Amino acid sequence: MTQKIAIIHGIFILDGDFEPCSFDVLIDNGRIAAVGSELQIPSDAKIIDAKGMIVMPGGVDPHVHLHYPQGSEQIFSADDWRSGSVAAAMGGTTTILDFIEPKNETLLEAMKKRNDEAKAGSIIDYSFHMSIIDTNQQTLDDIPKVVAEGITSFKIYTAYDGIRLNYGQLPSAFGSVARAGGLSIVHSEDHATIMQKIKECKDKGYWNCIHHPHCHPSEGEIFSNKRLIEAALFVAKTIHPNRIMHLHIVHVTTSEGAQLIRNARDGNIVSESNKEITQTEEKEQDQNKIKLDITGEVCTHHIVLSDECYKGIYIEEQIQGDEKEKKTLKEIAHPSAFILSPPLRSPHEIDMLLQEVERQDSGLPFLTSDHCAFTHLQRMGQRRHPEIAVDEKGKRVSGIEEHAPWWTEERLKKEIEQFEKQSIEQKQNSSSLQIPTDHPTYPDILIDKHTNLPKSSLPSIPPPFYMMPGGGSGIEPRISLAYNLLVVERGWTLRRFVDFVSTAAAKRYGLYPRKGTLKVGSDADVLIFDPNARLILSKDNSFMVSDQHPYEGRCVIGVPNVVIVKGMILRDKIGGPCLSFEPRGELLRRQPFHS
Template sequence: MTSEFDLVIRGGTVVTASDTMQCDVGVRDGKIVALAANLPPGARDVDATGLLVLPGGIDSHVHIDQPNGPETVQADTFESGTLSAAFGGNTTVLPFALQQKGQSLRDAVRDYHAKADGECYVDYGFHLIVSDPTEQLLGQDLPALVQDGYTSFKVFMTYEDLRLDDRQILDVMSVAREQGALVMVHAENFDAIRFLTQKLENEGKTAPLYHGASRPAVVEREATHRAISLAELVDVPIMIVHVSGRESMEQIRWAQARGLKIYGETCPQYLVLTEADMDGADMEGAKFVCSPPPRDVASQEACWEGLETGVFQVFSSDHCPFRFREATGKMHPKARSSFRWVPNGIPGIETRLPILFSEGVTKGRISINRFVALTATNHARMYGLYPRKGTIAIGSDADIVLWDPARQVTLSQSLLHHGADYTPYEGFDVTGWPVTTILRGTIVVENGVLCGAKGGGTFLSRDLPEQAKPRAPAVF
């Protein structure tokens, strides 16, 4: 007798962003088709007794196999990066397709598809990084790509090869308004960082520790305020990414209180790391160099406040991995001469969910429903994937993680699957762990064992974000 279900997840506690219930989950043809008690047996049953049944994590801010200049190389390919994501309880990732100066945006997207096709263990889409907003890009390529399902793009206010000036940002925001796309903003003041970096180097302060001093909170605050002002001028929603502390968070809260569509994201490094971690001997501090940098305990508390009160809609990893002990990574030849040459970025795609669950849910800072919203549902809503992704509901993709809320684990490089040779969270104790990851009804990881195949993840063409609708150009 043929079962009506390909898979039944039985006996667990199903959690969404709004509800918690005891029921079974029936899956057929990769979709959730039943939520009820005592479903009949499926072709395969999975016992989830004592476990939480959560939507698969969506990490909407990751950098995988991204060009980083002629001297450094990122540690993850799409194979290793998505494998690590799956072991961390994620079923969807949204990395960036970076346009290099002089390159067409279409060519950049084509290059990233070539890297990712057939290599991924989880589903994926691409944000676009606009570094060279030519007339061709603004008038033709970017609008066409938005219509093709690349419905979000990122602009940088810092980094020599990526930063846009205010006029260029306004041009990109205007396209977003007309097309209904979402603009993500890396908000740090380039000239202020360059000024402080030169001053520190002149004083002989070149160790990784001084990376933090070169990018104090004020340069993030100023750029956040400026990004919000530009968005208000054009009347377009934006996402301020990787917010590190109170000063930038208060700019976002101010804008939200005025009814502006300004959204915020923070990351694990701003909850559990501090600037002091960059003070390690023998360049060990380079392991923690990222931008914006980790700050202090007061900044950690502010970020928790933002997660608890809704200032932040999403919690992402900003996974940007480099190997520590290689000349193409954190220890490349120039790195010892100054912090400015240490590659910016840390690995975190596999540890994002356990850190937030342990520090947030287990310690009573946030509810389990808020955890689901911050790690899955809101990502799907913000980036045009809901309700296909990000929830457990009839008709949604059967992207599910079975979570043991009581399992205690000490994070260690030896447990992880990314391409980096270290984790910045070495020795960090967590309570709560993903034990089984299911992608569209197929078990990818079960009890710490890889079951899925490379290439099982597929590309996602995304809808326009819920909070952005195409509108005519702003009239001034």
């Protein structure tokens, strides 16, 4: 049940031009009832003394994938709506946006099915982005109907067969979304570049995770950014004058991509097909610049982790020998934990990206987790569903029993045969080709106790990196990692930090001021954050179910203390348990985007 709560003596963060101050907050009936310095606190209110703590709106993470069936193998992401929403809340995030991906059904049918899943499991409020994986007439006709149901953002992929649109389909999709009052959000990578790079790896016998970044290069992402911005500009010229082309690019990993967003927003993008113009035409263009309502986002892993992770993460460990102690390296994060797209970039690229994030006129106003976790067994091809689940009481239990791993000895032989066939073809043109010498030095494959197969039927070598399910864990530590990097290490103000992890995303997706702020009347989603507490991140103290934690062993300064969701205390101390697993989350229906 919700109750009256008074939070006193905290460092209160209110968005806008207000500086952090020592205000008190009164919560009643699941909403913010009052904010001020000398509040009359009801006698029946529970008092929380937040002295020395930051009192801020709960985080808003608009990019997560819970219970998400990925690829042709339908490998489900490890966290479902219960475990994923619990992990989010325990990390201070109180609102999430997930995705709907229609499968041989109308958009509205897919929406109902996905909402039923979320409603049955989520302990926090949620909304959706609808994926557009085709531009047939039925899909385009359904877009206004989806907007009328309160889902106003539409996901488009420019990569991955089965879900992508080609560049020629973008104007049709963008135009339909814009006319309906929606926002187009795009996973921007160039499909042809990815496929060509994967072919190069296959030709050379490259199998290991360390080659993953090679197949998703920065230039492919930038090329795709340019093409989709050009398509958006075309649509902006042709749609109804009372409509605006709203565009958002997810998980931007390059500074050049961020610059393209800024330039398009400010009207400084010139079409590739119209570069040569006269001075007179240039003046006319300047007077009639087309400005897009365009933003981008960055993911936690793209500013915290680098491509060094594809070697694995190790710690030094001492072992007591017969005569003396010996030092050895212990792997604490397997390279497969970092198979995600776009991939982790180099330290130099990360530094350049952070400079773009920190600009006052940045086109990257908020941080997302892109949480799409998998277990080690799933990455290694032994399971389609995670072997771990969380029951209605929050207890960890065994996952669905499975009898058919997606990676088998037969599949391994088939893949090697393809390598050998390509080897023969390539050797005719290259005398230096080596195939396939780059088999992984992974530890032995774990045998799933829920897979009723003899060990001999499982492959001796894991799947190649390009076959593994892609995505990382991050829904829980997002806010702590951001505080540690941006406030502690880089000196950000508290106000900008809160905007980055909560307010800006709420505004972009039409959730503000219900979410992302502590104004009177807003939902009482409150995070009381200890700016001095330290925590070593680990799968052993995480609410995320995956046994792969990409931030394993990393110490952060800044930890959630108390988490309140719509007036209910879900966590009452650092390291405390989740106090309620009741699925109280509601679908947040949003208004169409304004012209």
